[in-house]
Amino acid sequence: MSNSGAGSASSSSSSPGRKEKEKDGRPRQFDAKAKTLCWARADTVPGRHPERWRKDAAGNIVCKRFFNCSGCLCFEYDHIIPFSKGGESVVENCQILQTRVNRFKSDQPEVDITRLQGYSCDITFTDKELDIIEMAVYGNVIRPGNQCRCRTVAEMLGTYKSKDSKAVCKLPES
Numbered sequence: 001m002s003n004s005g006a007g008s009a010s011s012s013s014s015s016p017g018r019k020e021k022e023k024d025g026r027p028r029q030f031d032a033k034a035k036t037l038c039w040a041r042a043d044t045v046p047g048r049h050p051e052r053w054r055k056d057a058a059g060n061i062v063c064k065r066f067f068n069c070s071g072c073l074c075f076e077y078d079h080i081i082p083f084s085k086g087g088e089s090v091v092e093n094c095q096i097l098q099t100r101v102n103r104f105k106s107d108q109p110e111v112d113i114t115r116l117q118g119y120s121c122d123i124t125f126t127d128k129e130l131d132i133i134e135m136a137v138y139g140n141v142i143r144p145g146n147q148c149r150c151r152t153v154a155e156m157l158g159t160y161k162s163k164d165s166k167a168v169c170k171l172p173e174s
Contacts (some may be wrong), residue, residue: 027089030077037045038077039064047127049142052134060117061125065137072121073133074099082107116118 002160043055056062060074078097084107104119105111134141154160
């Protein structure tokens with residue numbers, strides 16, 4: 001479920017960046033290292049930059065910048081074995097899940113993938129739509145293996161001329 005720290009023994013007086021702990025001393029949230037490794041373990045999206053895009057445990061495409069929000073490309077770090085059921089906040093017990101899927105999963109342990117898929121947003125994005133979203137979120141589009149680079153928003157508006165020597169490519173038409 002969500003790692004927002006709700007129900008934590010720590011109050012709002014805890015310092016930012018400090019891991020909240022329950023009464024039994026277990027950290028409720030995943031630390032930065034666990035989150036990094038959890039993201040790296042998730043399936044990559046073919047043709048997309050792996051630092052920006054991944055597939056969650058149900059096969060949904062999620063964007064790294066959309067952490068802890070509610071849209072169909074948003075995700076949360078989920079305890080596979082729920083924290084409330086004794087699951088630890090360690091990388092081995094971590095998976096990324098589309099926010100909607102994580103909320104429906106709630107505190108159920110190891111939900112079958114077909115049930116997780118049933119909770120998913122019923123939206124699929126075309127490559128062009130993902131390019132537009134990536135351009136809006138990151139200011140450019142990176143396609144692994146391409147020798148070109150997509151223009152930034154500032155370049156498209158004519159307010160910036162890149163010093164990058166790679167050839168500029170265009171967003172796909174389809």
